[in-house]
Amino acid sequence: MTSLTDVDLLRELEPVAAANIDRHLSLATEWMPHEYVPWGLGRDFESLPWEPEQSVLSDVAQIAFEVNLLTEDNLPSYHREIATAYGRDGAWGTWVGQWTAEEGRHSIAMRDYLLVTRGVDPVALERGRMRQMKLGYDSGSKSPLQVIAYVTLQELATRISHRNTGRFTEEPVAEKLLARIAADENLHMIFYRNLVIAALELDPNRTVLAIRDEVLNFDMPGTGILDFKAKARRIADAGIYNLRVHHDEVVAPVLRNWKFFALEGLNAEAEQARAEVAAFLEGLDALATHQDERRAARAARAAQTAEASTAALAAQA
Ligand SMILES: [Fe+2]
Ligand SMILES: [Fe+2]
Numbered sequence: 001m002t003s004l005t006d007v008d009l010l011r012e013l014e015p016v017a018a019a020n021i022d023r024h025l026s027l028a029t030e031w032m033p034h035e036y037v038p039w040g041l042g043r044d045f046e047s048l049p050w051e052p053e054q055s056v057l058s059d060v061a062q063i064a065f066e067v068n069l070l071t072e073d074n075l076p077s078y079h080r081e082i083a084t085a086y087g088r089d090g091a092w093g094t095w096v097g098q099w100t101a102e103e104g105r106h107s108i109a110m111r112d113y114l115l116v117t118r119g120v121d122p123v124a125l126e127r128g129r130m131r132q133m134k135l136g137y138d139s140g141s142k143s144p145l146q147v148i149a150y151v152t153l154q155e156l157a158t159r160i161s162h163r164n165t166g167r168f169t170e171e172p173v174a175e176k177l178l179a180r181i182a183a184d185e186n187l188h189m190i191f192y193r194n195l196v197i198a199a200l201e202l203d204p205n206r207t208v209l210a211i212r213d214e215v216l217n218f219d220m221p222g223t224g225i226l227d228f229k230a231k232a233r234r235i236a237d238a239g240i241y242n243l244r245v246h247h248d249e250v251v252a253p254v255l256r257n258w259k260f261f262a263l264e265g266l267n268a269e270a271e272q273a274r275a276e277v278a279a280f281l282e283g284l285d286a287l288a289t290h291q292d293e294r295r296a297a298r299a300a301r302a303a304q305t306a307e308a309s310t311a312a313l314a315a316q317a
Contacts, residue, residue: 004202004203004206006144006145009144009199010086010092013198014090016194016195017195020095023191024098024187025098027187028102028184028187031180033109033112036173036176036177036180037116037177038116039116041117041118042115045122050121050123054118055117055120056117056119056171057169057171057174059234060234060238061165061168061170061171064161064164064168064235065110065114065120065169065174066114066120066128067222067228067231067232068110068158068162068165068178069111069114071222072103072106072110073129073132075104076136077136077138078103078137079096082099082147082151083096085144086144099188102188105184106181109181110178111125113173113177117171117174131225132222132224132225135224137221137224139221143210145199145203145206146213148192148196148199148210149196149213149215150214152196152254154218155186156186156189156250157218157220159182160250161240162178162179162182163178164241166178166179168240193254193258196211197257197258200258200263204263204265204270205266205267205270206270208260208266208270209269211258211273212274212276212277215251215255215281216276216277216280218246218251237295237298243288244289246288247288251284252281260274
């Protein structure tokens with residue numbers, strides 16, 4: 001089979017995009033961000049300045065919430081990326097508009113929630129937003145196939161990250177809000193995941209290469225956030241998003257859905273790419289196990305230290 005050009009491919013995939021927009025619209029229920037925010041808790045910041053103890057969220061929950069929100073904040077960059085890859089015409093253009101409008105709701109609701117409940121430092125949050133948006137996000141020069149492979153993974157990663165952050169807050173209003181947003185992300189993921197399935201039928205070899213590129217080089221778009229590494233580590237340690245989650249709940253299920261390892265009739269280059277993905281998954285699994293073990297060892301050490309100091313205090317009493 002000869003490879004299609006990007007333009008041919010987008011044209012061929014357009015009816016699939018159109019059918020999946022219809023599917024999406026039949027499932028995406030309208031929701032109101034203002035209904036997820038406990039406005040009655042609001043106080044103005046001039047008469048009552050923000051203090052850390054006003055937040056009911058744990059340290060880590062604050063970090064995860066902030067990282068998720070700053071990631072959502074960069075929507076103008078993501079819109080540019082998607083609109084550049086797919087254009088503004090026909091079904092592709094309709095999707096770009098629908099998707100952007102839905103995504104816009106996420107940062108609105110999350111910021112309102114955090115400000116009204118005083119969940120995080122509002123000054124740090126605004127400075128973070130300015131920094132994040134000025135930096136912008138640029139995924140490089142991905143082909144349309146690479147973009148759909150990437151966004152499938154990214155939407156699912158975002159879904160899991162919002163959902164787990166919500167649970168971790170142990171605050172029912174935040175949990176409900178983040179679960180609502182996670183449901184949006186899930187529908188976005190399904191839209192892109194279905195397009196990849198159609199692309200695998202149209203041009204399996206090149207689609208396999210695109211999947212390989214994106215699985216092996218996956219990065220969340222929030223890496224420009226101040227102290228991202230340290231924050232990502234806290235989030236990983238808490239189990240909100242770490243290598244185990246990435247392997248078990250994002251990459252492996254998506255590849256299964258694509259029947260990636262059961263595809264037949266690939267050329268040598270695509271077979272090689274698929275072998276690279278298999279090796280990568282094995283490595284990721286091993287690293288995830290290692291990360292879990294290190295975390296468990298750290299937790300055991302911390303528990304031991306706590307026990308020792310309790311015993312020392314008891315001996316003094
Ligand atoms: Fe979002
Ligand atoms: Fe999304």
